[in-house]
Amino acid sequence: xxxxxxxxxxxxxxxxxxxxxxxxxxxxxxxxxxxxxxxxxxxxxxxxxxxxxxxxxxxxxxxxxxxxxxxxxxxxxxxxxxxxxxxxxxxxxxxxxxxxxxxxxxxxxxxxxxxxxxxxxxxxxxxxxxxxxxxxxxxxxxxxxxxxxxxxxxxxxxxxxxxxxxxxxxxxxxxxxxxxxxxxxxxxxxxxxxxxxxxxxxxxxxxxxxxxxxxxxxxxxxxxxxxxxxxxxxxxxxxxxxxxxxxxxxxxxxxxxxxxxxxxxxxxxxxxxxxxxxxxxxxxxxxxxxxxxxxxxxxxxxxxxxxxxxxxxxxxxxxxxxxxxxxxxxxxxxxxxxx
Amino acid sequence: xxxxxxxxxxxxxxxxxxxxxxxxxxxxxxxxxxxxxxxxxxxxxxxxxxxxxxxxxxxxxxxxxxxxxxxxxxxxxxxxxxxxxxxxxxxxxxxxxxxxxxxxxxxxxxxxxxxxxxxxxxxxxxxxxxxxxxxxxxxxxxxxxxxxxxxxxxxxxxxxxxxxxxxxxxxxxxxxxxxxxxxxxxxxxxxxxxxxxxxxxxxxxxxxxxxxxxxxxxxxxxxxxxxxxxxxxxxxxxxxxxxxxxxxxxxxxxxxxxxxxxxxxxxxxxxxxxxxxxxxxxxxxxxxxxxxxxxxxxxxxxxxxxxxxxxxxxxxxxxxxxxxxxxxxxxxxxxxxxx
DNA sequence: ATGAAAGCGCTAACAG
DNA sequence: CTGTTAGCGCTTTCAT
Numbered sequence: 001x002x003x004x005x006x007x008x009x010x011x012x013x014x015x016x017x018x019x020x021x022x023x024x025x026x027x028x029x030x031x032x033x034x035x036x037x038x039x040x041x042x043x044x045x046x047x048x049x050x051x052x053x054x055x056x057x058x059x060x061x062x063x064x065x066x067x068x069x070x071x072x073x074x075x076x077x078x079x080x081x082x083x084x085x086x087x088x089x090x091x092x093x094x095x096x097x098x099x100x101x102x103x104x105x106x107x108x109x110x111x112x113x114x115x116x117x118x119x120x121x122x123x124x125x126x127x128x129x130x131x132x133x134x135x136x137x138x139x140x141x142x143x144x145x146x147x148x149x150x151x152x153x154x155x156x157x158x159x160x161x162x163x164x165x166x167x168x169x170x171x172x173x174x175x176x177x178x179x180x181x182x183x184x185x186x187x188x189x190x191x192x193x194x195x196x197x198x199x200x201x202x203x204x205x206x207x208x209x210x211x212x213x214x215x216x217x218x219x220x221x222x223x224x225x226x227x228x229x230x231x232x233x234x235x236x237x238x239x240x241x242x243x244x245x246x247x248x249x250x251x252x253x254x255x256x257x258x259x260x261x262x263x264x265x266x267x268x269x270x271x272x273x274x275x276x277x278x279x280x281x282x283x284x285x286x287x288x289x290x291x292x293x294x295x296x297x298x299x300x301x302x303x304x305x306x307x308x309x310x311x312x313x314x315x316x317x318x319x320x321x322x323x324x325x326x327x328x329x330x331x332x333x334x335x336x337x338x339x
Numbered sequence: 340x341x342x343x344x345x346x347x348x349x350x351x352x353x354x355x356x357x358x359x360x361x362x363x364x365x366x367x368x369x370x371x372x373x374x375x376x377x378x379x380x381x382x383x384x385x386x387x388x389x390x391x392x393x394x395x396x397x398x399x400x401x402x403x404x405x406x407x408x409x410x411x412x413x414x415x416x417x418x419x420x421x422x423x424x425x426x427x428x429x430x431x432x433x434x435x436x437x438x439x440x441x442x443x444x445x446x447x448x449x450x451x452x453x454x455x456x457x458x459x460x461x462x463x464x465x466x467x468x469x470x471x472x473x474x475x476x477x478x479x480x481x482x483x484x485x486x487x488x489x490x491x492x493x494x495x496x497x498x499x500x501x502x503x504x505x506x507x508x509x510x511x512x513x514x515x516x517x518x519x520x521x522x523x524x525x526x527x528x529x530x531x532x533x534x535x536x537x538x539x540x541x542x543x544x545x546x547x548x549x550x551x552x553x554x555x556x557x558x559x560x561x562x563x564x565x566x567x568x569x570x571x572x573x574x575x576x577x578x579x580x581x582x583x584x585x586x587x588x589x590x591x592x593x594x595x596x597x598x599x600x601x602x603x604x605x606x607x608x609x610x611x612x613x614x615x616x617x618x619x620x621x622x623x624x625x626x627x628x629x630x631x632x633x634x635x636x637x638x639x640x641x642x643x644x645x646x647x648x649x650x651x652x653x654x655x656x657x658x659x660x661x662x663x664x665x666x667x668x669x670x671x672x673x674x675x676x677x678x
Numbered sequence: 679a680t681g682a683a684a685g686c687g688c689t690a691a692c693a694g
Numbered sequence: 695c696t697g698t699t700a701g702c703g704c705t706t707t708c709a710t
Binding site for chain 3: 695696697699700701702704706708710
């Protein structure tokens with residue numbers, strides 16, 4: 001592979017002049033042309049390692065996500081990539097599979113590659129609590145997306161999931177629903193806070209908070225999530241009187257619930273309202289559009305990058321947080337309670 | 340940031356000894372412990388640039404995809420990442436948005452970062468034809484996933500889409516369907532070869548190849564693809580006699596077609612069979628399971644990595660290709676023709 | 679088994 | 695405007 005010395009020899013110049021052309025510093029036009037010709041002729045590509053070693057910025061930022069096949073994370077990531085491309089930065093992407101140790105390892109890997117900054121989407125709660133991120137932030141500009149919202153000592157982009165859930169409950173209650181079931185995953189912070197709002201909203205209206213209206217779906221892949229929810233909701237719909245509305249913590253579960261309603265012959269939304277969460281492709285792919293909460297992934301990605309660049313400029317040492325408001329999108333699967 | 344010199348000083352050793360410990364070369368146990376203690380104390384992370392510059396391999400490989408929100412590509416990418424992680428390699432991921440110039444730029448960017456190899460998923464046909472990849476392959480181990488299958492001078496992983504389409508047509512014909520519509524995107528190699536098989540299969544059975552049974556759906560985002568297909572298929576279903584089966588080139592379109600059938604009050608699969616392609620999450624999310632062609636994305640990803648590692652070992656200079664066979668998955672949306 | 683020293687390819691002073 | 699030169703942090707001979 002040709003080096004800057006080969007180019008200098010070919011062009012009959014010094015390596016410094018070649019470097020200047022490469023970095024778009026002022027040179028004589030003729031010099032520039034000679035260098036460009038040599039670069040083309042030898043198919044020269046600068047060695048990124050050497051560049052980085054001599055102190056220049058790497059013009060790359062690292063992103064950690066938990067899964068590459070979760071479209072929710074990938075939409076945020078795509079927004080990040082686009083934003084970075086505008087600024088001519090490159091993205092290094094690693095997926096942690098929810099493994100705390102892997103998250104630490106990859107973040108260090110990124111540091112080792114001297115990325116100019118890092119964005120961690122949905123960071124492991126253990127690594128937040130243990131102060132690991134706090135320590136890393138001292139050495140590297142760092143932005144967390146959707147950490148525990150109580151974390152205030154790190155740059156973060158937070159979606160106010162409580163607000164989204166509140167919107168759903170307000171909507172259901174305005175539609176006169178009083179018996180509203182809640183379908184959630186077994187463990188997870190975001191499930192907990194949604195349940196909290198569900199309880200508070202019902203209680204605030206003087207409605208009964210019934211433990212048997214909470215359905216827990218075991219973790220699993222997408223196919224399992226749908227099937228498990230279908231089975232669980234089928235049971236729920238057997239009792240009399242049955243709930244007139246169901247909220248599901250993601251669209252996968254909501255589609256499972258709709259399957260259950262279809263099997264039981266219960267018309268949606270006439271006799272049963274079903275609301276999902278995430279506003280994913282599933283919300284628009286069925287014959288019946290699914291009402292769902294949009295978490296504004298594009299905004300999350302863009303905001304994360306903007307915040308990171310501010311942090312990289314370093315003029316603002318104190319942690320900043322950007323709050324993003326979710327939005328309830330009403331489609332065909334919800335409506336007023338059937339009297 | 341601490342360097343190897345700081346560690347050496349802290350441990351009271353030379354940088355060479357530190358380097359040896361870091362690279363797991365034979366040293367005295369005591370030496371090792373001293374170094375490890377210093378590393379922990381100073382939170383030392385080796386500088387990747389310096390490592391790379393001194394000639395070591397980068398232990399990273401570059402992957403180019405066309406879109407990060409297309410779950411089809413991401414499933415391949417996830418399989419690649421898992422395979423790489425087993426071997427302790429890191430993934431650099433770039434998305435080209437189908438832009439040929441961007442594809443060239445990012446591949447050079449990866450070269451500049453001295454990745455040990457590159458995988459390009461769904462490479463732009465222009466860059467294949469122009470010999471660009473051929474030139475790059477001379478400098479860098481390279482594997483193409485799903486290029487034009489006629490390309491034989493580069494390492495490649497090919498899914499025999501013709502075979503998958505043949506399976507669909509054989510199945511439809513065995514179910515006595517004779518009037519089979521074909522829904523495709525406007526431009527794209529994979530659409531063309533599927534249409535080719537559609538034509539050949541019909542002709543081979545002595546069935547009529549009707550131009551008015553081909554429906555072209557303009558490019559667009561996922562929501563548009565569903566809506567456009569619904570509109571187009573609605574029109575198709577108005578004519579008498581109408582087709583008894585529809586093949587759609589992806590599951591998005593197939594879901595659009597199913598919406599159209601539902602609106603028109605045509606029962607699926609009793610009076611209309613609908614088959615999709617890609618076997619994505621959409622195939623299992625609706626109340627009616629969608630028959631679809633599985634392109635074995637996991638296998639594609641794993642095979643690409645295996646092939647790349649062979650190429651990196653360099654013992655096999657002639658281009659190799661791995662063929663992967665698709666599989667038709669029958670669900671609820673297809674059945675025998677209603678007589 | 680360990681240390682000293684020579685690069686790896688580039689950028690950024692500094693000198694001309 | 696251009697050339698010379700000193701590092702950047704690490705790996706890898708070559709001595710010891």
